[in-house]
Amino acid sequence: MKLFKLNAKKLFVLLLAFFASFALIACGDDETDKILDEALGSITLGDVSTLNADFDISNFTNKHDLEITWELVDADDTLDLVKKNDQWTTVKVTPSEYSEDANGNQNNPWGQGVLKATVEYNGKSKSREWTLHVVPGTKVEEFSLKDAKAADDGTGVEVTGTVVLVTSNAFIIHDGTDGIVVFMGSAPAEDIKPGAEVLVKAEKGTYFGQPQLGTTSNKPIVEVTKEAPAAGYDFSNVEEVAIKELNEATTENLDSFFRVVKITGQVLKDYYSPANGQKAGDYAIKDVLTNEVAVLSTSIAQSVKDALSTKVGEYVSIVIVTYEYHTQYQLWRHFGVPGTVEDAEEPTLSxxxxxxxxxxxxxxxxxxxxxxxxxxxxxxxxxxxxxxxxxxxxxxxxxxxxxxxxxxxxxxxxxxxxxxxxxxxxxxxxxxxLALQVSTVLEAIEALDEKDTLVKIRGTIIGRDADDYYYLADDTGVVYVRQKLADDDLKVGDKVEVIATGTVYNVRSSGNPNQYIRQVTGNYKVTKVDDVPTPIAVVDVSITDFDNTITAAEMTTKVPQEELFAKVVRFTDVYVVVKGNYSNAYLATEPNADAPSI
Structure with missing residues (x-):
């Protein structure tokens, strides 16, 4: 009997251990599934319903950093996968060639395929799929660059030219008589270099009055027909013009855009617009005889900035590409061409x-x-x-x-x-x-909802965005300050007093009814202070707390009434999804494009 009791006790302990092991395995499986689901949910792709150009996808998940195995399933010849490097894979997109039926109707097909991502963790794997749709190739006609600039928006054009300048998301081409920018939306391919000859098929568009090839929703197709020479583009015969001539140009005259010219003058550092007191460029070139100034875009290559930094106050010549007229600064801004800064003789002035x-x-x-x-x-x-x-x-x-x-x-x-x-x-x-009185952030916001107005506010810098613009908070709210922290040697946590013109962007600033961004920016002055209110407390919110039914027509009336506007809010248990023609990032309740999001 005693032996039986001892054996029964041992059997009971073994059974407990047996069931406990299954419980641990189940818990382990639950945790593994959670990590796999979170990793797959963190993969962000843009709008894949109307593809017409290559795009890159990460080889690792945003969350948990798991390696992704990519594959195309049931894809036609409009889609292909090419591993770019250890970090990125490229989805190659080749729309079907344009064709018509006997009645002149387009009949070339859409392309399609399924993009599949598989991740593995703790010996278990899961997958996620996206259906890719490739738009049919559009009808294009051969144009000169001059005619392409003047074409109606939406026109399909085919042009040839030589690359003269490459930027972070575009490149500019010339054909000897005219030029235009080719907007890619991301870094151009490595073989698109100054001096390379290219064939471009694209949709003509306009961005803030500036003609361009390619749009956010319709990326250009670019073929390099002749590789760039080692020496790059030859600027030796570029025309030299007076800065006054550039400043008198109008945006109505499309020849004003993308001229490749040489200018000479005195190098100025940190040029502020006389129209609104806002910094318009890190560097400018001044003709001291006429007092005319050519402002260089803040987006010029770092090598150009480095070359000019050692020449401040001195006279130089530089090749520029005329680029954009900035409506807020009320002046033209240009791209300086790398490698073209040269010493120039100081003019003799009476x-x-x-x-x-x-x-x-x-x-x-x-x-x-x-x-x-x-x-x-x-x-x-x-x-x-x-x-x-x-x-x-x-x-x-x-x-x-x-x-x-x-x-x-x-x-x-x-x-x-x-x-x-x-x-x-x-x-x-x-x-x-002016006898400006200090306003609270909320008072300033209410004032600028009515009209553009000069405000004086005090608060703490609580954050910055990717462009180094910042957010200022007091105990009543938060406002966006569209000035770079680095320009005034500021950092998050500093207490400041800001005087600036407040406005609503874009409804008043550019006529775009689809956004309502309160900000302070022009006529900007900032000083550090000691005595400021404690920043407003964080509010815990969910995505459904925001009114997603507001239409463009209701922006000016309903957005100012939003209770959470100008508050600091905190979300928990949300996903990041990328969607829409602009491939914007959204916070969503679920890891898919159809989920409620903001």
Missing amino acids: DEDIMESVKAQIADMFKNTEVYADLDLITEGDAGGTIVWSSNKPEVIDNDGKFTAPDEDTEVELTYTITVGELEETLNVTVTA
Whole structure:
């Protein structure tokens, strides 16, 4: 009997261990399944319903960093997979060639295939699939670049040209008489280099008045017909033009875009737009004879910036590509071409020339006569000469430009005397010193909902975006500040006072009714301060807390009423999905494009 009890006890312990092992295996399987599901759910693809160009896919999941095995299933010859490197795989997309029936109707087919991703973890694997649809190849006609620029948007064009400049998501081509930008949406292929000859099939589009080949929803097809020579594009015979000629160009004249020319002038660092006081470019080239300035895009190659950084204040020549007219800065911006910065002879100016240059420089300084912060009252002109200032109300604006806010808006007369050699002229300018009061963030937002307005707010920098613009919070809300932190040596956590023009982008700024972004940006001044309110508390939310029924027509009325606007919110248990023609990232309740999202 005792032996039986002992054996029964041992049997009971063995059974417990047996069932416990199954429980552990089940728990392990549950955890494995969870990791596999999360990993697959973190894979982000753009809109794959209307493909017409190659795109890259990551070989690792965003979450858990599991390696992905990619394969195409039941795909026709419009789709192929090519491993680019250890990190990326390219989906090659070749739309069917355009064809028509006897009645002139397009009849070339759509392409299709299933893209399958498989991941493995802890000895178990799972897969996820996407159905890819390739749009039929569109009808294209041969155009010169000049005619392509003037073609109606949506026209299918075929052009040839030589690459003159490559940017992060596009390249510019020329045919000897005209040029145009080819928008790729991502980095151009490695063989698209300056000097390469290319054949481009694309849809003509327009971006903020600028003609281009390719659109966000219809990427160009590019074939390199002749590889770039080792020396790149030959700029030796480029035409030299006056900066004044470039600045007088109009956007209505399409010849104003994508000219390849050489300019000469003095290198300026950190150029601010006279129209709104906002930084328009890291570098600019100034013709000191005419006081005309050619502003270089902030997107110029780093090698161009490096070359100019050692030449500030000196005279250089540089080859540029005329690129865009910026409506907020109210000036043209251009691309500097790498490897073309050369020393130039400093012009010989008479005292009369210098006097006129300094007068024009000061006139540019006071295009905006409303003052709300310290003034940079220059004591030397860029072309030479000295300037002495005096103020009739130094308690508001002193002789050095130091600003003290008045109790009410006050007119101040500034007198300045310019001396160049034996020449001397005394002039004056009247400005209005504004009595700006500090607003809360919420008050500022409510004010700019009504109209573009100058605001003065204090708060803490609580975050930044990928472009280094930042978010400022006080105890009432958060506002987007479209100025780069690095420009003012700021960082997240700094406490600041900001004076700037607030506006609603894009409804008022560009006429686009599909967005409603409150921001402060123009006429920007920032100073560090000590005493600011504690930032607003974080609010826990879900995706369904947001009203996704607001239409473009209701943007200006319903968005300002949204309770969560200007709040700091926190989401939990959400997925990132990529969808739409712009391949934007969304937060979604489930890892698929049809799930509720924002």
